[in-house]
Each structure stands twice: as structure tokens, then as C-alpha cells.
Amino acid sequence: MSFHTPVNQPAPGIRGASETLDLLPRYLDSLSLVERLHRLLLDVIKDEFERLSVLDINAVQALLLFNVADNEVTAGELKSRGYYQGSNVSYNLKKLVENGYMHHARCEIDRRSVRVRLTASGQDVRRIVAELFARHAEGLVGKGVIDIDELDRINGALKRMERYWTEKIRYIY
Numbered sequence: 001m002s003f004h005t006p007v008n009q010p011a012p013g014i015r016g017a018s019e020t021l022d023l024l025p026r027y028l029d030s031l032s033l034v035e036r037l038h039r040l041l042l043d044v045i046k047d048e049f050e051r052l053s054v055l056d057i058n059a060v061q062a063l064l065l066f067n068v069a070d071n072e073v074t075a076g077e078l079k080s081r082g083y084y085q086g087s088n089v090s091y092n093l094k095k096l097v098e099n100g101y102m103h104h105a106r107c108e109i110d111r112r113s114v115r116v117r118l119t120a121s122g123q124d125v126r127r128i129v130a131e132l133f134a135r136h137a138e139g140l141v142g143k144g145v146i147d148i149d150e151l152d153r154i155n156g157a158l159k160r161m162e163r164y165w166t167e168k169i170r171y172i173y
Helices: 017-051 059-068 075-080 086-098 120-142 148-170
Strands: 102-106 114-118
Touching: 017 059, 017 120, 059 075, 059 086, 059 114, 059 120, 075 086, 086 102, 086 114, 114 120
Parallel strands: none
Antiparallel strands: 102 114
């Protein structure tokens, strides 16, 4: 998915035409960066697992294990947290169970629901991803690419964007 900036047409809105023309390219750049960063993150994780010769897991599955951590969750809970898209969650959970990275059991309360948690192998994958992220965080700050205050500002801005989009999904403009 890529975002294109209209050349001579301001987006509809409450701002003046020239102000909108200045705002829209910046917003579209932000959207493109978020998308590219996510793809790059998956590539970084994939490269780490290839370097370690762990080839029976993909980057999305490794990230899923990282995010599950020590919790016991359902596929629905993973989807509702917004981490993963619909059928991909079920497929990836199935593969992770088959490959011994996750344990699954029927929920005691709702027998239709399956709860999953990491096995020892899943915890190993989670540790690999956590160590990778720690090295990158240290490298970014250590090499002066970004500092802690900048990370705080970026995170704050992204959280505000997330809240804005969430409100747009829940409530019609």
C-alpha cells in the first residue's frame, strides 16, 4: 500500500486550501513511514532468525510469540488488541502449536474458546526477539540515531494517532 499526495487538490476539511496542502503531504509521509517501518521490523526479525538458523518460524509468528509473552490468551484477544488480522491469527497460532512453540487448551469457562500460552521453545523465541530489540534500542541511542526524549515524543505522537483512528472506527465522524 502506498499513499499518493494529490498535486493541486486540497483534501476536504476545515482548514484553508494552502494549509491543507502543507498538512496532507506530511500526514501521508507519516502513514508511509509507519507502514515501511513495520515491514522493515519484520525483515529485521526474519534476518535474525535466519542468522541463527531457526527456519521453522516466520517473523510474524516470532512477533506474535514476543507479544504473548507470559500471558495465556485466546485468538480473539490477540485480534481485539489490534496486533493481528483475522484469519492470519488462527493460521499462525495453528502453525505455532504444530511446531511446538505454543500450547493450547480449551477454556474451562467457554469450551468453544481455545487459550494459548508459550512453551519452553516459544519462550526461547521470545527471548531472542527481546534480545534483538534490546540490542537495537542500545544501538540507536549509543550511535546517536535517536535519544530517549525523542523516543518519548514519537511514542506520544503515535499513541495520539492511534486514539484518533480508534475513535474514527468506533464513532462515525
